[in-house]
Amino acid sequence: MQVPFLADLVSLVDPTSPWSFLNYLRSRQRLFPFYFAERFHLPRREYEHYCSWAAERLPNCRFGAPVSAVHWDAAEQLFRVTADGREFAARNLVVGVGTEPYRPPAFATLAGHPRVWHCGQYLDRRSALAGPQDITVLGSGQSGAEVFLDLLRTRSGDDTRLRWLTRTRGRPDGVLQARAGALHP
Ligand SMILES: Cc1cc2nc3c(=O)[nH]c(=O)nc-3n(C[C@H](O)[C@H](O)[C@H](O)COP(=O)(O)OP(=O)(O)OC[C@H]3O[C@@H](n4cnc5c(N)ncnc54)[C@H](O)[C@@H]3O)c2cc1C
Structure with a gap:
């Protein structure tokens, strides 16, 4: 995670809450190993277990x-x-509906194309990428970076060609290519 464990579900609002990450660790008898590791940034999988x-x-x-x-x-x-279809009554309401996947207008005609996905579907459709040997990730955002990293990790060793097209200053040509786990600007 990009934020330390104190940005859990409760601690910064109420450090004594039983729903804290530290209490989760204690219930799993992992408090001391976590303390000794001195790693305040959690792996995403661990944060998911905690939630x-x-x-x-x-x-x-x-x-x-x-x-x-x-x-x-x-x-x-x-x-x-x-x-x-049911009605609930609530004295207080917190609205956190998140964002909708955004597809730039230039890609409008590709909506629904079987080989083009928004990264919001990546985890659900990742297994369908087992066959293709040539995969391109578009977009400079964190999601694009994480998809590309995941592909690098899972596809290194086979002969898959991976491309990441990104608008970063460090890469004026905007293209990163990877083959067999090695990165080539
Ligand atoms: C790849 C990636 C990595 C990230 N990493 C981090 C990180 O390390 N640390 C960090 O702090 N932040 C990180 N973020 C940002 C963080 O995920 C978001 O800021 C946060 O999830 C936003 O929370 P939210 O509740 O507003 O929206 P969301 O998490 O999007 O949740 C909104 C929820 O509301 C539901 N919903 C929408 N409409 C309705 C409806 N009508 N009825 C019922 N439910 C509905 C949606 O299905 C969804 O589940 C990351 C984001 C991305 C994309």
Whole structure:
């Protein structure tokens, strides 16, 4: 992760909360190994385990429940939230709907093309990349970087040609190519 473990679900707001990353470590009997390792930036997989650990213990936590409407009930002084065809009442509401995948207009005609994906689908469709021997990642953002790194790690050793087209100052030609795990500007 790019932020230290203190930026967990709770610590900076309430360091005494039982949902802290440190409490997660203690429940897994990993507090001392973590302390001795002195690595404050967690691997993403560990952060995912921590979030799963917290979510499993929150009985009102629901996933895959699209919210289709929110109304303010002035008489009751609460919000009425419609999700999955059911109505929930809430005194307080936090909205965190994230961003939509963005596809630049120049690529509009490629929407739905079986060989062109937005990186938001990468993890779901990664296994489909087992066959192709020539893969190009477009985009200078962190997602592009992480996809390219993942491909480098998983495809090094075979003869796959990987390209990353990116607008970074360090690479005026904007092309990084990799073959068999070695990087070539
Ligand atoms: C590759 C990558 C790496 C990153 N690494 C880091 C990092 O190391 N450290 C860091 O601090 N940040 C990192 N970030 C940024 C971080 O992921 C985002 O800032 C953060 O996830 C934004 O949180 P959010 O809750 O606003 O949106 P999201 O995490 O996108 O969550 C929004 C959720 O709302 C759901 N949703 C949308 N509409 C509805 C609806 N109508 N009903 C129900 N649910 C709905 C969506 O399905 C989604 O699950 C990274 C981002 C990327 C892309």
